[in-house]
Structure formats: structure tokens, C-alpha cells
Amino acid sequence: MAAAAAAQTERSVVVAGRRVRALIGGSGPAAVVLHHSTGNPGWLPFHEELSTRFTTFAVDMPGYGQSERPEWAREPRDLAVMLNRATRAFGIARFVLVGLGFGGFVAAEMAALDASRIDQLVLVGAAGLQPREGEIADQMMMDYHEYVSAGFRDAERYEASYGHQAKELRELWEFSREMTARVTWKPYMFSRRLAPLLADVDSPALLVWGEADAIVPLDVARQYQEALPQAVLEVIPGAGHLVEMEEPSRVASLVRVPAVA
Amino acid sequence: MFIGYFTERPYQDPNSGYFGSAGRDVTDLGMSNESYDPRLGAELYNRYLDEKVYAEEMGFDGLMLNEHHSTPFCMGGVLNVEAAILARITKRAKIVLLGNVLPVWDDPLWLAEELAEIDMISRGRLVTGWVRGTGRESIAHNAQPPFNWERFQEAHDFIVKAWTTPGPFRWEGEHYNYRYVNPWSRPYQQPHPPIWVPGVMSRNTVAWAAQHHYPYVMLATELEPTRQSFEYYAQQAAGAGWEANTEHRGYLMKVHVDETEELAEATARKYVQGPSNPFLEGNQGNVRSFIQNLPGLTQRNNLLPTVTTYAAAAARGRLEQFQRATGQAVDRREGDYNGTFDEQIAKKSIITGTPETVIPKVREVLEYIRPGSVFFWDGDGAMTHEDSMRSLRLMGEEVIPAMREISKELDLKSPFERDPVTGKDLTQAPGTM
Numbered sequence: 001m002a003a004a005a006a007a008q009t010e011r012s013v014v015v016a017g018r019r020v021r022a023l024i025g026g027s028g029p030a031a032v033v034l035h036h037s038t039g040n041p042g043w044l045p046f047h048e049e050l051s052t053r054f055t056t057f058a059v060d061m062p063g064y065g066q067s068e069r070p071e072w073a074r075e076p077r078d079l080a081v082m083l084n085r086a087t088r089a090f091g092i093a094r095f096v097l098v099g100l101g102f103g104g105f106v107a108a109e110m111a112a113l114d115a116s117r118i119d120q121l122v123l124v125g126a127a128g129l130q131p132r133e134g135e136i137a138d139q140m141m142m143d144y145h146e147y148v149s150a151g152f153r154d155a156e157r158y159e160a161s162y163g164h165q166a167k168e169l170r171e172l173w174e175f176s177r178e179m180t181a182r183v184t185w186k187p188y189m190f191s192r193r194l195a196p197l198l199a200d201v202d203s204p205a206l207l208v209w210g211e212a213d214a215i216v217p218l219d220v221a222r223q224y225q226e227a228l229p230q231a232v233l234e235v236i237p238g239a240g241h242l243v244e245m246e247e248p249s250r251v252a253s254l255v256r257v258p259a260v261a
Numbered sequence: 262m263f264i265g266y267f268t269e270r271p272y273q274d275p276n277s278g279y280f281g282s283a284g285r286d287v288t289d290l291g292m293s294n295e296s297y298d299p300r301l302g303a304e305l306y307n308r309y310l311d312e313k314v315y316a317e318e319m320g321f322d323g324l325m326l327n328e329h330h331s332t333p334f335c336m337g338g339v340l341n342v343e344a345a346i347l348a349r350i351t352k353r354a355k356i357v358l359l360g361n362v363l364p365v366w367d368d369p370l371w372l373a374e375e376l377a378e379i380d381m382i383s384r385g386r387l388v389t390g391w392v393r394g395t396g397r398e399s400i401a402h403n404a405q406p407p408f409n410w411e412r413f414q415e416a417h418d419f420i421v422k423a424w425t426t427p428g429p430f431r432w433e434g435e436h437y438n439y440r441y442v443n444p445w446s447r448p449y450q451q452p453h454p455p456i457w458v459p460g461v462m463s464r465n466t467v468a469w470a471a472q473h474h475y476p477y478v479m480l481a482t483e484l485e486p487t488r489q490s491f492e493y494y495a496q497q498a499a500g501a502g503w504e505a506n507t508e509h510r511g512y513l514m515k516v517h518v519d520e521t522e523e524l525a526e527a528t529a530r531k532y533v534q535g536p537s538n539p540f541l542e543g544n545q546g547n548v549r550s551f552i553q554n555l556p557g558l559t560q561r562n563n564l565l566p567t568v569t570t571y572a573a574a575a576a577r578g579r580l581e582q583f584q585r586a587t588g589q590a591v592d593r594r595e596g597d598y599n600g601t602f603d604e605q606i607a608k609k610s611i612i613t614g615t616p617e618t619v620i621p622k623v624r625e626v627l628e629y630i631r632p633g634s635v636f637f638w639d640g641d642g643a644m645t646h647e648d649s650m651r652s653l654r655l656m657g658e659e660v661i662p663a664m665r666e667i668s669k670e671l672d673l674k675s676p677f678e679r680d681p682v683t684g685k686d687l688t689q690a691p692g693t694m
Contacts, residue, residue: 141400141552143549143551174556178556180556181555182405182557185405186405
């Protein structure tokens with residue numbers, strides 16, 4: 001899965017006494033990418049596509065991957081506070097913020113706390129708001145295969161993205177979901193304290209959703225669109241929750257280079 | 262020796278279509294309570310209470326209760342209710358709770374009050390026990406598994422303080438916060454009821470129990486691992502400068518006694534039939550390992566060794582651990598309960614027979630593990646009320662008296678005969694007030 005075309009550098013900064021790591025590649029204005037709750041498997045084709053136009057920071061959120069766990073963290077907002085600081089510590093003045101799934105929840109919290117440095121907020125199949133119909137799929141009540149395959153539009157896409165590294169990704173998932181359970185166990189994957197704070201987020205926002213997202217219902221996208229003053233919704237026909245894995249170049253192409261970097 | 266009686270109180274419903282070879286699959290947290298029949302439930306709750314009363318009549322020192330949630334294999338969803346009833350309708354036997362699932366309680370002050378009331382109504386016959394619960398309990402009452410161990414310890418510390426420190430006081434903990442702790446009920450036993458800790462596999466819990474001098478009750482584990490766990494307990498005690506003894510060791514064992522060898526075997530086979538208790542080896546149900554193995558429920562490393570080279574993680578044994586954990590579940594799913602039953606007989610996981618053949622086998626277990634407390638686990642699976650009552654009668658008439666003699670010979674003293682904290686002999690005989 002990991003593309004090795006371009007060399008990435010690995011950097012860490014310390015925030016609240018905890019190391020936060022990012023893989024960095026490409027050039028241009030900064031794009032910060034926050035991974036799904038399943039953890040970041042590495043430098044993905046989506047990162048590679050973004051890096052043709054952006055200096056792309058694939059950040060391990062605190063408690064995931066190579067970023068140390070803040071034992072005190074109890075909600076995604078705690079991670080958002082740390083990540084806002086981490087972007088400063090990485091020397092990023094302004095940035096495009098891309099959040100994938102649960103990473104989108106954290107990205108929305110970051111914007112709610114401070115949108116002044118965010119040129120564009122891109123939420124891809126983001127959790128964070130309670131669907132008015134249906135539920136956000138509960139990974140705690142499924143096994144790995146059932147959950148991850150539900151993220152793809154079909155078994156073929158799942159096999160192409162995950163099949164050859166199934167054991168390794170399963171281990172990453174097992175590790176990642178402990179942190180997930182620490183910060184979003186109940187309510188699961190949303191906060192009623194998020195939407196009211198989005199009303200003042202004046203950064204342009206792009207909402208990208210797979211039409212066939214079986215993890216986060218499309219209604220969540222519509223609620224984000226209602227809550228964020230400047231939001232555009234792009235629904236990718238036929239795509240699943242992991243739309244940036246299914247169509248990395250298409251999703252990356254939707255991310256706008258800011259007019260003034 | 263302290264001798265107790267236990268059953269999981271299975272929800273036996275032959276009409277549900279679940280329990281039996283031709284029935285629907287029984288899957289862990291995969292069955293709707295739509296099938297539940299409260300009238301049948303009423304009969305079963307009363308049956309199990311009646312059996313407890315008879316167990317006391319037949320000479321058992323303790324009546325053990327446990328708790329599980331959202332499952333047909335154990336009807337004890339609220340064991341404190343059963344304990345409160347037993348407190349009133351029994352006279353002599355200890356009521357042994359093994360135990361309350363501390364981490365799923367959001368309000369442990371309420372638990373402290375309930376237990377104090379049970380202790381008073383029973384006039385000091387309560388033995389409390391604390392467990393961390395399986396994944397099923399964390400799911401059913403929605404307690405965060407990564408904080409399970411922290412909540413277990415804090416709830417324990419809080420309840421003991423609520424029982425022993427005059428109120429009002431304030432508690433501002435990591436997981437529990439109270440501005441006014443002053444329960445208007447205090448335990449009958451002072452400073453508080455005995456605390457025993459049951460368990461199966463957690464080294465953390467064994468070490469913690471030893472730190473507190475709490476008797477540790479191994480729940481139907483196999484003989485050799487049980488002995489090894491008690492050795493670990495003893496090492497922890499020795500490290501702290503004291504010597505663990507029989508009063509610190511309890512053992513739950515499956516024992517069914519019957520009138521003939523043939524009837525005993527036919528009845529004991531019912532252990533692994535009926536509502537398919539996943540804790541009964543060889544059962545017919547399916548366990549979903551991802552529910553039992555929730556994230557953070559057992560200790561993992563705080564930081565993944567490396568996320569870029571998974572081979573390194575595998576080399577550190579994390580993949581193996583995981584496969585081992587799930588592999589067991591896969592094996593169980595394919596288990597042949599008849600075959601496994603015979604294996605369990607062979608390794609004395611299940612002891613059955615007439616009193617004449619059971620007593621020597623129980624003696625072997627006692628000699629090997631040297632517990633000061635034992636619990637007979639009977640009347641489970643698909644066993645009927647009549648099956649249970651025959652066994653209880655024969656236990657009372659023949660097995661228990663023999664065990665009293667054997668325990669004297671082997672010097673197996675219970676926590677009521679030798680104080681687990683001071684190591685001094687107590688005058689109180691087991692099962693008496």
C-alpha cells in the first residue's frame with residue numbers, strides 16, 4: 001500500500017510533554033492530514049497525490065502510531081488542542097486541514113478551537129456529529145474484517161487496498177482502537193458540543209463523502225454543511241467510507257491550493 | 262475448610278429453539294431478548310433460590326453468586342438482589358459474591374450502600390468479592406475498557422473508605438467524584454465484610470489481591486495453571502514479607518454427585534449443554550472474541566514499537582499474542598462438546614460419580630492445590646432441578662463430611678479459621694456465626 005516514489009522525512013515535535021510524529025513529503029503550501037481511527041498505515045497514495053501540490057504532513061494523532069499517548073485525554077477535543085499546538089511546533093503558519101473519518105472529527109474540533117490559520121477545512125467521511133437517521137457504525141461491536149471491509153464499496157477494493165497487508169493492518173487496528181476507546185467511547189464518534197461552535201468557522205470547508213459510505217451516514221455531511229458557514233459537499237458516486245483510498249487522485253484533486261500561501 | 266455451592270443460574274428454555282443440537286446458534290451478545298419468557302424466568306429464579314436454601318440445609322458453608330450481563334448462560338444480572346433475598350431466607354451460610362463487577366458501576370457509593378444493607382439483613386454473613394468483568398460486561402453497561410483496571414482499583418478504594426471512614430467526606434478521584442460521602446448504612450461486620458477476589462488469568466489482579474492479603478479464588482481453571490497462579494500469589498506475598506497459606510487460596514470446581522455412576526455421567530454431560538456457557542469448556546455456543554478482547558481491557562504497550570515495519574511488531578510477539586487470543590476462540594467454536602467432556606473428566610476439570618468415587622478425586626485436587634476454600638459448581642447447563650437436588654443431598658450426606666475430615670488431615674484452613682491479614686488462628690468455625 002505504501003508508495004515509495006518520493007522520499008518522505010519523519011519529524012517529531014513535543015506537545016504537552018508528548019511526542020507527536022509526522023511523515024512529511026512534497027512541496028508547496030502545507031496540508032495536514034489526520035488519519036482514520038484505524039491508524040495511519042504509512043505514506044499512502046493519497047498523501048503522495050497531495051504532495052504534488054502541498055507540503056503534506058501525515059500526522060500520527062496523539063496516542064496513535066508513533067505519537068505518544070496522552071493518558072489524560074478523554075475526548076477528541078483534547079487531541080485537537082494538542083494538534084493545533086503541534087502544527088505551530090512543526091513551524092506551519094497556515095495550512096489546509098484534511099481529516100479522514102475519525103480524523104475528520106478531530107479536524108472539526110481543531111477548527112472549532114481556532115480556524116484562524118486554516119485555509120481550507122476538508123472533511124472526508126468525517127465523524128463528529130450524531131446522524132439524524134441511522135448510526136455511525138460501531139467498530140467495538142465488529143471484528144476487524146467486518147469493520148474494515150465495510151469501509152470499502154466492494155470486496156475487490158478492500159482486497160486491493162488491504163488484502164496483501166491484512167495481518168499487519170489488523171495489528172495496527174488493534175493498537176489504534178485502544179486510543180479510540182479512550183476518547184470516544186460514549187457517545188460514540190460524535191459530540192453534541194461540536195456543532196454549535198462550527199457556526200463561527202469562516203474558513204472554506206469541503207465535505208467529501210462516498211455515496212455508499214456505510215460507516216458515517218451521509219446525513220452527517222449534511223449537518224456539517226448546515227453548521228459550517230462556507231461548506232461545499234462533494235459526493236463521490238459509488239464510493240465507500242474510505243473514499244481517499246478508493247480514489248486517491250480524485251479526492252486529492254478536490255483539495256484547493258489557497259490563493260495566498 | 263470453607264465449602265461453598267455455586268451455579269451460574271442458566272436461563273433454560275427448551276422452547277426458545279436456541280438450546281439444543283437442532284436449535285439456532287447461541288452467539289455471544291448475538292441473541293435478542295425477544296426470546297425471553299419472564300414467566301419461565303420467574304420459575305427459574307425461584308428454583309435457584311430454593312436450591313441455595315437446600316444447599317445450606319445440606320451443610321454448605323457458603324452460597325456463591327456471580328454476575329454476567331445480556332446473556333442466557335447466567336441469570337445473575339443483578340446478583341445483589343439475589344444476595345439480599347438469601348440474606349433474609351437463609352440462616353447460617355455465608356453469602357459469597359464473586360462478584361460485583363466494579364468497573365461497570367458509575368456510582369460505587371450505591372454499591373457500598375447495597376452491600377452494607379445485605380450485610381446487615383444477613384447479620385454479618387456477607388463475603389464481598391470484586392471482579393473486573395469480561396468484555397460482555399463492559400459492552401452491556403458501556404464502561405470504557407481502557408479504564409477498566411483503573412476503575413476497579415479506584416472503586417475498591419472508595420468503597421472500603423466509605424465503609425470504614427466516618428462521613429461526611431469528599432472524594433475527588435480520577436473516575437469517581439462525590440461531594441458528600443456519608444451513607445446512612447454501614448456494614449454489620451467491622452471494619453468491613455471480608456473481601457475475596459475471584460479470577461481466571463490476570464496477573465495484575467493476582468498481584469493486587471496479594472498486596473491486600475485478599476483470598477484469591479480461581480474459577481474452574483485447570484489444576485496446573487491454578488497451582489502456578491497460587492505460586493505467583495505466594496511470590497508476591499513473600500516479596501512483601503509475609504507468607505501466603507491455605508486461607509488465601511480458593512478454588513471453584515465442577516463437581517456433580519449422583520446415585521449411580523451411569524446417572525452421574527449422563528447428568529454431568531449436561532454441564533456443556535443448555536444455554537452454552539462460554540466459561541464451560543466444550544460448550545455449544547459461539548464466542549465472539551472481539552467482544553471479549555475489547556481494546557484496553559487487558560494491558561497493552563502504550564506505544565506501538567514501530568508503525569513502518571510491521572515485521573518488528575511481529576517479532577516482538579504482539580501478532581502471536583493476538584493470534585493466540587483469537588485462535589482459542591476459533592478452536593472453541595469448532596469444539597466437540599462430547600469429546601471435550603471426556604477430556605475434562607480425564608483432567609479432573611469435571612468430577613462426577615457416586616460419593617464413593619467422587620471423594621477420592623476431590624481429595625486429589627485438595628492435595629494438589631491445597632485450597633482453604635472450595636466451591637462446588639453444579640446444576641449448570643441443561644441440568645434440571647431434580648439433578649441439582651440429588652447431587653446436593655449426596656454432597657451433604659457424604660461428600661461434605663468426608664471433606665471436613667480430609668481438610669483436617671491436610672490442615673486446609675479457610676479465611677474464617679485463620680486470618681488472611683494477621684495469619685493468626687480464629688476461633689470462629691466455618692459457616693457459623
